[in-house]
Amino acid sequence: MSDCHADSSTSIPVLIVREKMPLIALAGQPNVGKSTLFNLLTGLNQHVGNWPGKTVERREGSFTFDDHQFGLVDLPGTYSLTANSPEEVIAREFILREQPDIVVAVVNAASLERSLYLVAELVTLPAPVIVALNMMDVAEHEGIHVESEVLEAALGIPVVPMTATRTTGTHELLRIICKTLDGDLSNHTRQPEIRADHLAILKETSQIIAGYVPDPYPGEWVALKLLEGDAEITHLMQGALPEEKGQAINNLLRQHDDALLAVASGRYEWIERMVRAAVVRPKKGQISWTNQIDVLATHPIGGLLLLAGILGLVFWLTFTVGSPLQNWLDTRLVGGLSNWMSQLLVVYPFWLKGLIVDGILGGAGAVITFLPIMVIFFAAFGLLEDTGYMARAAYVMDNLMHMMGLHGKSFLPLFLGFGCNVPAIMGTRVIDSKPARFLTILIAPLVPCTARMAVVAFLAPAFFGPKALLVSWSLILLSMLILVLSGTLLNKIIFKGQRSAFIMEMPLYHLPNIRTIGLLVWQRSLSFIKKAGSTILAMAVAVWVLSVLPNGDLGSSYLVQFGKWAAPVGQWMGLDWRLTVALITSFPAKENVIATMGVLFGSSPNADLAQMLTATYSTASALSFLVVTMLFIPCMATVAVIRQETNSWGWTLLSIGLFLVISIAAGSIVYHLALFLRL
Amino acid sequence: MSVKQISLAELPVDEQATIVHFSNGLAETNRLVSLGFTPGVEIDMTQNYGRGPLIVTVRGARVALGRREANKIIVERRTEK
Numbered sequence: 001m002s003d004c005h006a007d008s009s010t011s012i013p014v015l016i017v018r019e020k021m022p023l024i025a026l027a028g029q030p031n032v033g034k035s036t037l038f039n040l041l042t043g044l045n046q047h048v049g050n051w052p053g054k055t056v057e058r059r060e061g062s063f064t065f066d067d068h069q070f071g072l073v074d075l076p077g078t079y080s081l082t083a084n085s086p087e088e089v090i091a092r093e094f095i096l097r098e099q100p101d102i103v104v105a106v107v108n109a110a111s112l113e114r115s116l117y118l119v120a121e122l123v124t125l126p127a128p129v130i131v132a133l134n135m136m137d138v139a140e141h142e143g144i145h146v147e148s149e150v151l152e153a154a155l156g157i158p159v160v161p162m163t164a165t166r167t168t169g170t171h172e173l174l175r176i177i178c179k180t181l182d183g184d185l186s187n188h189t190r191q192p193e194i195r196a197d198h199l200a201i202l203k204e205t206s207q208i209i210a211g212y213v214p215d216p217y218p219g220e221w222v223a224l225k226l227l228e229g230d231a232e233i234t235h236l237m238q239g240a241l242p243e244e245k246g247q248a249i250n251n252l253l254r255q256h257d258d259a260l261l262a263v264a265s266g267r268y269e270w271i272e273r274m275v276r277a278a279v280v281r282p283k284k285g286q287i288s289w290t291n292q293i294d295v296l297a298t299h300p301i302g303g304l305l306l307l308a309g310i311l312g313l314v315f316w317l318t319f320t321v322g323s324p325l326q327n328w329l330d331t332r333l334v335g336g337l338s339n340w341m342s343q344l345l346v347v348y349p350f351w352l353k354g355l356i357v358d359g360i361l362g363g364a365g366a367v368i369t370f371l372p373i374m375v376i377f378f379a380a381f382g383l384l385e386d387t388g389y390m391a392r393a394a395y396v397m398d399n400l401m402h403m404m405g406l407h408g409k410s411f412l413p414l415f416l417g418f419g420c421n422v423p424a425i426m427g428t429r430v431i432d433s434k435p436a437r438f439l440t441i442l443i444a445p446l447v448p449c450t451a452r453m454a455v456v457a458f459l460a461p462a463f464f465g466p467k468a469l470l471v472s473w474s475l476i477l478l479s480m481l482i483l484v485l486s487g488t489l490l491n492k493i494i495f496k497g498q499r500s501a502f503i504m505e506m507p508l509y510h511l512p513n514i515r516t517i518g519l520l521v522w523q524r525s526l527s528f529i530k531k532a533g534s535t536i537l538a539m540a541v542a543v544w545v546l547s548v549l550p551n552g553d554l555g556s557s558y559l560v561q562f563g564k565w566a567a568p569v570g571q572w573m574g575l576d577w578r579l580t581v582a583l584i585t586s587f588p589a590k591e592n593v594i595a596t597m598g599v600l601f602g603s604s605p606n607a608d609l610a611q612m613l614t615a616t617y618s619t620a621s622a623l624s625f626l627v628v629t630m631l632f633i634p635c636m637a638t639v640a641v642i643r644q645e646t647n648s649w650g651w652t653l654l655s656i657g658l659f660l661v662i663s664i665a666a667g668s669i670v671y672h673l674a675l676f677l678r679l
Numbered sequence: 680m681s682v683k684q685i686s687l688a689e690l691p692v693d694e695q696a697t698i699v700h701f702s703n704g705l706a707e708t709n710r711l712v713s714l715g716f717t718p719g720v721e722i723d724m725t726q727n728y729g730r731g732p733l734i735v736t737v738r739g740a741r742v743a744l745g746r747r748e749a750n751k752i753i754v755e756r757r758t759e760k
Contacts, residue, residue: 079710079713079714080709080713082709082713084706084709084710084713110739111738111739111740113715113738113740114714114715114737114738114739114740117715118713144739228709229705229709231705260705260708260712261700261708261712261717261718264712264717265717265718268717268720268738281739290741291725294725294726294734298726298734391743395732395734395743398731398732398743399731399732408732501703501706501710502732502743502744502745502747502748503707503710503711503714503742503744503748504742504743505740505741505742505743506734506741506742506743507741508741
């Protein structure tokens with residue numbers, strides 16, 4: 001439902017949950033346990049969607065305390081509130097426009113100085129702030145001791161020590177929230193000031209813009225953001241100021257392009273004053289377990305071996321637990337249901353049975369049988385992220401990924417693609433730069449998934465006998481080669497060679513929180529079933545309709561007519577109309593290739609099919625067909641999540657077009673090369 | 680105690696230095712600043728194999744940097760005598 005708000009402006013529509021109940025916003029940097037706290041407070045009373053017009057995840061929910069209901073919004077995790085990416089803009093626009101009754105700033109006690117940086121920004125906005133001093137256990141483990149009362153006295157706003165993973169401190173946090181709402185607590189802090197040498201410039205800026213700052217922005221705050229070079233605010237003020245004032249601001253900012261550092265230094269000076277008395281640091285030389293694990297996990301070679309081991313384990317789990325479960329669901333649940341429905345509907349017209357059994361159940365079956373593998377991947381992904389290992393995997397893979405203009409963080413989602421492209425594309429959410437994320441989404445379907453490998457595993461022995469293994473390996477290598485090539489090229493063409501800087505926090509390791517991971521798996525699976533599921537179902541029905549109209553059999557259907565019409569294109573690749581149709585039907589699910597061939601060759605036992613294929617097609621055609629199958633348009637589940645994750649049909653169509661071009665080009669080249677070499 | 684200015688990428692493991700300045704373009708500077716990098720701050724080299732990315736500790740938090748990013752940060756190395 002939130003999809004309907006195709007709102008391109010930065011304003012954020014009023015929440016659904018806000019009906020007279022107090023609204024609380026959770027703010028915090030990444031890796032401070034903000035999501036854990038959000039999950040703890042709301043449980044399953046939460047809704048996950050996207051921020052309007054953005055691809056950033058939006059989570060909101062409600063909880064009850066002391067017979068009162070509260071609305072809770074999880075703002076995107078950001079290190080600051082300066083517009084580097086959509087996340088910062090969303091967080092600050094929400095606080096300024098929606099005016100939450102309280103902002104709970106979650107900070108990490110183990111890296112207090114750094115995580116208070118966001119608090120130094122939050123206290124300048126017009127909403128009461130409460131500091132949730134989280135991860136006290138991790139801090140103690142690192143030998144860092146934080147005196148929360150001292151910090152509270154220094155800050156002048158409430159500070160609640162807590163360990164969200166062990167649910168300690170949440171009751172006290174809720175109590176403080178209630179007291180603040182009742183006006184029983186003072187909420188005043190001395191605000192950070194710009195470094196002394198830039199005070200005059202800040203004053204001058206404030207004077208120039210005075211009277212021209214649009215609502216709801218505070219004047220002083222806008223002046224600071226201008227000095228910080230914030231792109232959004234600069235743009236806003238260029239529109240709001242009369243020309244000569246705009247010029248004056250431009251000149252001033254140009255002369256003081258180091259003002260950003262002065263503003264930031266001012267904030268850290270404020271932080272240092274706050275934490276000086278409150279934090280007792282460990283003596284130098286103490287070795288924490290993060291250091292011990294990192295000796296291996298971030299080692300240039302050891303780290304790669306560890307990563308390979310972990311990924312091997314994930315795939316082992318997928319194949320020993322996921323695949324059998326997937327088979328069981330496919331044959332027993334979906335198959336059983338189809339049989340039962342077929343018998344039940346036998347007295348009705350054939351089209352009703354076909355529509356329900358082949359169209360709807362077929363589509364729903366595709367969604368359901370995907371689930372076991374998705375759950376395993378989401379859980380593994382959640383575990384790696386929650387423990388802090390994900391950053392290490394990105395770190396050791398950074399060099400290799402950079403060749404494609406990608407970030408180390410792109411590696412894991414891409415690798416997941418070997419299992420299934422769907423979680424791979426959903427997994428790109430860990431990549432924080434939008435160009436890098438979209439580039440990863442575009443090339444992710446080039447990673448051959450298990451379904452495509454299954455098709456190859458059937459066809460390669462049929463066509464090539466003893467050379468099947470060699471052919472299969474060559475196909476995988478070819479896919480990888482094309483992945484690297486298209487990644488490099490797309491980065492140059494579409495993203496103008498933009499290279500996102502590699503600056504990434506390496507969080508301390510901590511024990512995973514089952515609740516956080518469980519909810520992540522639940523939400524991702526649910527959003528896949530709800531959003532992608534409906535798209536898949538619609539496509540399955542459409543494909544079925546095309547395969548029976550107008551006469552009720554595949555042989556004379558529109559689908560086959562289309563295949564015959566497209567056969568000239570197929571001929572470039574050495575494919576006849578039957579192979580072309582098989583290729584087209586691989587869109588609902590890649591496994592369909594074999595089933596379609598079975599129907600078109602009028603044979604059901606697979607052994608016969610293999611013999612007929614060998615007899616019918618030349619080596620060149622067979623080779624070309626396998627290459628095209630590997631590189632063709634991703635399956636409709638993948639297309640559906642590409643649409644869901646990019647939130648744009650434009651990117652989705654670009655992706656489809658890209659794979660059409662790549663597969664046809666590669667197929668033609670391989671076919672003609674094979675003919676030339678007289679294979 | 681003598682001081683010497685080098686790029687952060689050249690700082691060996693387990694040595695400390697103070698950031699003198701960095702100019703990495705607005706977006707990158709913003710990101711560095713929000714992760715704790717400011718002129719005058721003390722920085723610890725946690726991992727540096729001489730090639731590839733490196734890890735530093737700044738304001739009590741570990742941050743990974745690409746070599747290219749680290750090359751643009753000028754630090755003052757402290758060598759105790």
